[in-house]
Amino acid sequence: MSLFPGRPARAAIIIWVAACLVVRNTAGSEIFAEVTDSGLDFVQFNGATGDFFLPEITCGGAALFDYDNDGDLDLYLLQGRLMSPDQVVSAAVSPPPEGVPLIDRLYRNDSQILPDGAVQLRFVDVTQESGIEAGNYGCAAAAADYDNDGWVDIYLANLGPNQLFHNEGNGSFREVPLEAGLDDPRWSIPVTWLDFDNDGWLDLYVGNYIEFDLDKQKICRSQTGARDYCNPAAYLGVPDGLFRNTRDGAFADVSNTSGIVRPLSKSLGVVAADFNGDNLPDLYVTNDGVPNQLWIQTAEGRFVDDAMLAGCAVNRLGRPEASMGVDASDFDGDGDLDLFMTHLTGETNTLFLNDGQGMFEDRTVETGLGPPSWGYTSWGLAWMDYDNDGLLDIAVANGAVREVQELTDEGDPFPFHQPNQLFHYQGDGRYTDVSPQAGAAFQRSEVSRALAVGDLDSDGDSDLLSVNLGRPARLLMNTVGQKRHWQGARLLGGPGRRDMIGGRVELVLANGERLWRRVKTDGSFASANDPRVLVGLGEDVEVLALRTYWPAGRVTELRSPALDHYLIIEQPSIEMEP
Numbered sequence: 001m002s003l004f005p006g007r008p009a010r011a012a013i014i015i016w017v018a019a020c021l022v023v024r025n026t027a028g029s030e031i032f033a034e035v036t037d038s039g040l041d042f043v044q045f046n047g048a049t050g051d052f053f054l055p056e057i058t059c060g061g062a063a064l065f066d067y068d069n070d071g072d073l074d075l076y077l078l079q080g081r082l083m084s085p086d087q088v089v090s091a092a093v094s095p096p097p098e099g100v101p102l103i104d105r106l107y108r109n110d111s112q113i114l115p116d117g118a119v120q121l122r123f124v125d126v127t128q129e130s131g132i133e134a135g136n137y138g139c140a141a142a143a144a145d146y147d148n149d150g151w152v153d154i155y156l157a158n159l160g161p162n163q164l165f166h167n168e169g170n171g172s173f174r175e176v177p178l179e180a181g182l183d184d185p186r187w188s189i190p191v192t193w194l195d196f197d198n199d200g201w202l203d204l205y206v207g208n209y210i211e212f213d214l215d216k217q218k219i220c221r222s223q224t225g226a227r228d229y230c231n232p233a234a235y236l237g238v239p240d241g242l243f244r245n246t247r248d249g250a251f252a253d254v255s256n257t258s259g260i261v262r263p264l265s266k267s268l269g270v271v272a273a274d275f276n277g278d279n280l281p282d283l284y285v286t287n288d289g290v291p292n293q294l295w296i297q298t299a300e301g302r303f304v305d306d307a308m309l310a311g312c313a314v315n316r317l318g319r320p321e322a323s324m325g326v327d328a329s330d331f332d333g334d335g336d337l338d339l340f341m342t343h344l345t346g347e348t349n350t351l352f353l354n355d356g357q358g359m360f361e362d363r364t365v366e367t368g369l370g371p372p373s374w375g376y377t378s379w380g381l382a383w384m385d386y387d388n389d390g391l392l393d394i395a396v397a398n399g400a401v402r403e404v405q406e407l408t409d410e411g412d413p414f415p416f417h418q419p420n421q422l423f424h425y426q427g428d429g430r431y432t433d434v435s436p437q438a439g440a441a442f443q444r445s446e447v448s449r450a451l452a453v454g455d456l457d458s459d460g461d462s463d464l465l466s467v468n469l470g471r472p473a474r475l476l477m478n479t480v481g482q483k484r485h486w487q488g489a490r491l492l493g494g495p496g497r498r499d500m501i502g503g504r505v506e507l508v509l510a511n512g513e514r515l516w517r518r519v520k521t522d523g524s525f526a527s528a529n530d531p532r533v534l535v536g537l538g539e540d541v542e543v544l545a546l547r548t549y550w551p552a553g554r555v556t557e558l559r560s561p562a563l564d565h566y567l568i569i570e571q572p573s574i575e576m577e578p
Contacts, residue, residue, distance in 0.1 A: 029437075030438070030439030030440065030441075030479055031386060031387075031422065031434070031437060031438045031439055031478070031479060031480055032386075032422075032438055032439045032441055032442065032463075032464065032476040032477065032478060032479065033439055033441070033476070033477050033479050034439070034440065034441040034474055034475065034476055034477075035121050035475045035476075035477050038121040038122060038123050038475055039107070039110075039122050039123040039124055039125070040075065040107060040123045040472075040473060040475060041125070041472075042077045042079075042105050042107075042472065042473045043470075043471065043472050043473075044060050044077070044079065044080065044467055044468060044469055044470060044471065044472075044473065045079060045080050045081070045102055045470065046059070046060070046080045046469045046470055047080050047081050047082040047083045047084075047137075048083075048414075048470070049082065049083060049084050050227075051083065051084055051217065052220070052227055052228060052229050052230070053083040053084070053214065053217065054210075054212060054229055054230055054232070054235075055080075055083065055137060055139070055159045055187065055212065056080065056083055056469075057229050057401050057416065057447075057469070058139070058189075058209075058401070058449075059078070059080060059137065059138065059139035059140075059159065059189070059449070059526065060078070060080070060139075060448075060449030060450055060467040060468070060469055060526060061077075061078040061138060061139055061140040061141050061157070061449070061450045061467065061526030061527060062075070062076065062077050062078065062141070062450040062452045062465055062467050062473065062526070062527055062528075063075070063076040063077075063141040063142075063143045063154060063452065063527065063528035064076075064143075064452045064453075064454040064456070064465060064527075064528060064529055064530050065143035065152045065154065065521070065528060065531075066152060067106070067108075067130075067143075067151070067152055067154075067167055068108060068171060069150070069151065069169075070109075071458070072109040072111065072456075072457075072458060073109055073454050073455070073456050073530060074106065074107060074108050074109045074123075075106070075107040075109070075123060075465065076104065076105070076106050076107075076141055076143070076154060076528075077104065077105050077107075077467065077473055078104050078134070078138025078139065078140070078141060078156065078467075078526075079102050079103055079104050079105065079134075079138055080102070080137050080138065081102045081135070081136075081137050082102075083137075083214065084214070101135070102135065103127065103133065103134055103135050104127070104132065104134035104135075104138050104156070105125060105127045106125070106126055106127045106130045106132055107123040107124060107125055107126065108123065108124045108126045109122075109123055109456070110122045110123065110124050111123075111457060119457045119459070121456065121457060121475065121477070126171070129171060129172065130171065130172055130173050131172040131173050131174065132165055132173050132175075133175070134156055134158075134163060134165075136156075136158035136159065136160045136161065136163070137158055137159035137160060138156060138157075138158055139157050139158055139159060139187070139188065139189045139526055140156075140157040140188070140189050140190060140191055140450075140525075140526035140527070141154055141155065141156055141157070141191070141526075141527075141528050142154070142155045142157075142191040142192055142193055142204070142521065142522070142528050143155075143193075143521060143528040144193035144202050144498070144499065144501060144521060144531075145167075145202070145496055145498035145499065146164075146193065146201070146202045146204070146245060147166070147201075147249055147496075148200070148201065148494050148495050148496040148498055149167075149169065149496045150169070150496035150497050150498065151167035151168070151169045151496075152167055152498075152499075153165060153166050153167045153173075154167075154173070154528075155191055155193075155204065157188035157189055157190070157191045157206065157207075157526075158188065159187045159212070160185055161183045161184070161185045162178070162182065162183055162184050162188050162191075162206065163175060163178075163183070164176040164178055164182070166249075176249070178251075179250060179251060179252075179253070181241055181243065181253040181255070182204070182206070182241075182243055182251050182253070184206060184208065184241065186208050186209075186211070186212075186238055187208060187209045187210060187212050187238075188206055188207065188208050188209070189207060189208075189209050189267065189268055189269075189526060190205075190207035190267050190268060190269050190270035190285070190286075190526075191204065191205065191206050191207065191270070192204075192205050192270050192271065192272045192283075192521075192522035193272075193501055193521065193522075194272035194281045194283070194501060194502060195281065195501065195502055195551055196242070196244075196258075196272075196280075196281045196297060196301075197244065197301060198279075198280070198281075198551060198552040199245075199247075200493075200494050201245040201247050202245055202498075202501065203242065203243060203244050203245050203251070204242075204243045204245075204251060205240065205241070205242050205243075205260075205270055205272065205283060206240060206241045206242075206243065207240045207265070207267030207268070207269075207270050207285060208238040208239065208240055208241070208265070208267060209232075209237075209238070209266055209267060209268065209288070210232055210235035210236065210237060210238065210266050210288075211235055211236040211237070211238050212235060218230050218234050218235070220234060222402060222403055222405075223405075224405070224408075226403070226408075228402055228403055229401055229402060231289075232266055232288045232289055233289055235266075236264075237264040237265050237266040237287070237290065238265070238266075239255065239261045239262060239265065240255070240260060240261070240262070240265055240267055240285065241253060241255045241260070241261075242254050242255050242258050242260040242303075243255075257302075258301065258302055258303050259295075259302045259303045259304065260283075260295065260303050262293065262305070264290060265285065265287050265290070265293070266287045266288040266289060266290055267285050267286070267287055267288075268286050268287065268288050268322075268323060268324045268325075268525065269285070269286035269323065269324060269325050269326035269341065269524075269525055270283060270284065270285045270286070270326070270522060271283070271284050271326055271327065271328040271339075271520070271522050271523050272501075272502070272520075272522060273328045273337050273502070273518060273520070274337070274502070275294065275296070275328075275336075275337055275354065275358045276296060276357055276358030277336065277356065277357070277358070279551075279552060279553045280297040280298075280299070281297060281502055281551075282294065282295055282296050282297050282303075282358075283295040283303065284307075284312070284326060284328065284339060286323035286324065286325070286326045286341050287320070287323055288322050288323060288324070289320055289321075289322060289323075290320050291307060291308065291313035291314055291320045292307050292312060292313050292314075292320070292323055292341075293305045293307050293313070294306050294307035294310050294312055294313070294358075296310075296358065306358070310358055310359050310360050311352070311359055311360040311361060311362070312339060312352045312360040315347075315350055315362055315364070316362035316364070316365075321341075321343040321344065321347045321350065322343045322344035322347060322377075323341050323342075323343060324341070324342045324343065324344075324377075324378065324379045324525050325341060325342040325378065325379050325380050325381045325397075325451075325523075325524050325525030326339065326340070326341040326342075326381075326523065326525075327339075327340050327341075327381055327382070327383040327523040327524060328518070328520075328523065329383040329392055329517070329518070330392075330516040330517075330518075331351075331383060331391075331392045331425065332353065332429070333513065333514065333515060333516065334356065335356070335506075335514070335516055336354040336355070336356045337354055337518065338351065338352060338353050338354045338360075339351070339352040339354070339360065340352075340369075340381065340383060340394065341381075342373075342378030342379055342380075342381050342396060342525070343373070343377075343378060344377050344401070345374070345375060345376060345377045345400060345402075346374065346375075347374075348364055348369070348370040348371070348373045348374050349364070349369055349370075349373040349378055349381075349396065350362060350364050350369075351363050351364050351367050351369055363429075366429060366430075367429060367430055367431050368430045368431050368432065369394075369423065369431050372421065372423070372433045373396070373421070376396075376398040376418050376421070377398060377399060377400045377401055377418065378396045378397065378398050378421075379397050379398070379399060379448060379449045379450070379451070379525040379526075380396070380397035380448065380449060380450045380451025380452075380466070380467075380524040380525040380526070380527055381394060381395065381396050381397065381451060381523075381524055381525070382394070382395045382451055382452075382453035382462070382464065382523075382524060382529075383523070384453050384462040384534075385462065385481070385534070385535070385536035386422070386424075386461070386462055386478055386480065386481055387424070387480050387481055387484065387536065388460070388461055388480075388481040388482075388483075388484040388485070388486050388536025388537065388538070389484065389536055389538050390513070390515055390535070390536050390537055390538050390541075391425040391426075391427050391536075392425055393422065393423060393424050393425050393431075394422070394423040394425075394431065395420070395421070395422050395423075395451060395453070395464060396420060396421045396422075396423070396451070397420050397448035397449065397450070397451040397466055397525070398418040398419065398420050398421065398448055399416055399417060399418055399446065399447035399448045399449065399468075399469065400415075400416040400417070400418060400447070401416065402416075403415045403416065404416060404417075404418070414447065414470065416447045416469075417445040417446050417447050418445055418446075418447075418448075419435065419442060419443060419444065419445045419446075420435070420441075420442050420444075420446075420448055420451075420466070421433060421435045421442070422434050422435050422438040422442055423435075439476075439479075441474060441476050446468040446469075446471050447468060447469040447470065447471070448466050448467065448468050448469075449467050449468070449469060449525060449526060450465075450466070450467040450524065450525055450526045450527045451464060451465070451466050451467075451524050451525070451527060452464070452465040452466075452524060452527040452528065452529050453465075453524070453527075453529050453530065454529055454530025454532075455488070455530060455532065455534060456475065456477065457477065458566065459481075459482045460481065460482055460486040460488060460534070460564060460566075461478040461480070461481020461482050461486070461534075461536075462478055462481065462534060463475070463476060463477050463478050464476040464478075467526075481536065484536060484537065484538055484539050485536075485537040485538060485539065485541055485563050485564055486534060486535060486536050486537055486563070486564060487507060487534075487535045487537060487543060487546065487561060487563055487564075487565075487567075488532055488533065488534050488535070488565065488566035488567065489505055489532065489533045489546070489548075489566065489567045489568075489569050490531065490532045490533070490566060490567070490568050490569070491503045491505070491519050491533070491548060491550070491569050491571070492568060492569070492570050492571065493550065493570065493571030494571070497570065499519065499521070499531040500519055500550060500551060500571060501519055501520065501521060501531065501551075502518075502519060502551040503518070503519040503548060503549060503550050503551055504516060504517065504518045504519065504548075504549040505517050505518075505519075505533045505535070505546065505547070505548055505549075506546075506547040506548075506549065507535055507537075507543055507545075507546055507547075508543070508544045508545040508546075508547065509537075509541060509542065509543055509544065510541070510542035510543070510544055511541070511542075515535050515537075517533045517534070517535055518533075519531060519533060532566060537563065541563075543560065543561055543563065544559065544560065545557050545558065545559050545560075545561075546558045546561045546567070546569075548569055550571050554571070554572070556569070556571075556572060
């Protein structure tokens with residue numbers, strides 16, 4: 001539909017008035033304040049028994065998605081279980097609460113507006129009424145509307161058979177029987193929805209980690225000779241999978257015909273985006289200890305791994321790294337997508353700069369991100385603008401996989417914990433570590449994994465949800481972003497008005513700057529994120545136009561959009577010129 005009768009068809013624009021809310025800042029000068037009375041009572045249980053099974057130090061996922069279509073973000077958290085039922089749970093890990101089953105949990109966002117206009121965050125556990133029965137060892141989630149009915153569904157990557165739950169639109173979910181391949185019984189972690197063939201229906205990429213067999217446990221030791229978790233080099237890699245949506249509620253395995261299959265992959269992260277500007281979705285896959293992959297899609301619908309030629313398979317020293325989490329965003333404002341990924345202690349995290357043609361350069365040293373990450377093992381990450389100055393900052397979740405010797409020497413029962421980090425982008429190509437100013441939540445030392453990013457209170461800034469092994473999940477609310485102007489948008493299209501994953505937004509500012517953001521739910525590690533676009537604008541700014549680049553190349557434009565609101569932008573049914 002068009003809001004401008006008699007004019008050429010444009011995207012429909014609806015202002016989401018619920019965004020004009022402000023959460024009370026009770027933490028003084030903290031950048032992020034933890035909310036502990038929201039009703040979120042999830043404690044991740046990794047099932048550690050002292051046998052050092054690798055999944056128990058790796059998994060821990062979460063999803064932010066609006067399952068009930070009420071305009072705010074709900075929470076889904078994946079749960080672990082006992083790896084070896086005959087063993088006793090280690091005292092280092094919090095046991096499951098008495099009488100609480102070890103299943104994934106769904107929390108509905110029931111936040112309330114207080115008399116002073118602030119928001120009281122409130123989440124209600126609706127797992128039982130949702131009908132979701134997910135008792136496998138959960139690792140990661142991907143949320144999207146795969147059947148174009150207007151309701152967001154959720155796919156779960158597990159140690160063991162994966163699961164797909166269809167949103168029935170009445171508060172409940174139905175588990176969908178899966179064809180061979182999509183219910184992969186191996187160890188899956190990175191998953192993402194993408195419309196790789198641009199037919200308007202979302203397809204699915206499923207990444208698998210290693211060939212892990214509980215009955216063939218490998219014994220590995222630390223430098224001191226003590227039992228420790230094995231390096232993934234001790235295991236064989238397994239192939240990933242690509243599944244095309246057949247538009248009838250099912251999927252076809254096109255892993256071989258598309259060229260995706262590669263037996264030696266050890267996938268931990270994935271992002272789907274157009275990296276070379278040809279309007280065809282590509283895939284970047286991070287692998288543990290072996291070269292990463294940049295799957296560039298050809299006009300024939302096949303994928304070719306260009307990572308080595310493109311300069312993003314290994315770091316500037318020619319070495320593959322651990323490569324856990326990954327994100328793709330335009331941090332330097334030149335209109336193309338750069339890459340940032342997290343790594344193991346002693347490797348540093350890595351930033352690859354895109355030249356606009358899908359060729360990358362390792363700029364980790366030049367951006368100042370190398371030295372601060374050297375001593376950490378990093379997982380989830382969020383490329384987001386926490387202070388709404390228009391520049392993309394970085395939040396990183398940390399936690400070791402091999403024992404930290406200093407903690408072991410101190411007698412720590414779970415010697416893997418590390419504090420998380422926050423980096424501020426200065427706008428001159430360099431980042432500054434501002435973790436000491438980020439708040440008490442960034443001073444706490446835990447074993448963090450998933451880090452999901454989204455505007456949980458719809459006040460126009462980015463909040464964080466972190467998952468911590470053997471400890472509570474934590475809501476970290478932004479206290480500074482709402483002090484500046486911002487522009488939000490949710491891009492919807494198709495018969496069910498689903499989130500148009502793969503679309504992009506460009507803001508044209510009066511000062512000549514252009515700010516780009518992509519519609520995504522993937523990125524980070526084992527996480528599904530807010531599908532809305534959020535752009536910080538600073539204090540004094542004039543936006544001349546908001547341009548929407550829809551999947552497959554359509555372009556629409558809105559001049560002088562209303563600021564400090566979320567706009568719902570609907571894809572037009574016919575093409576128009578930009």
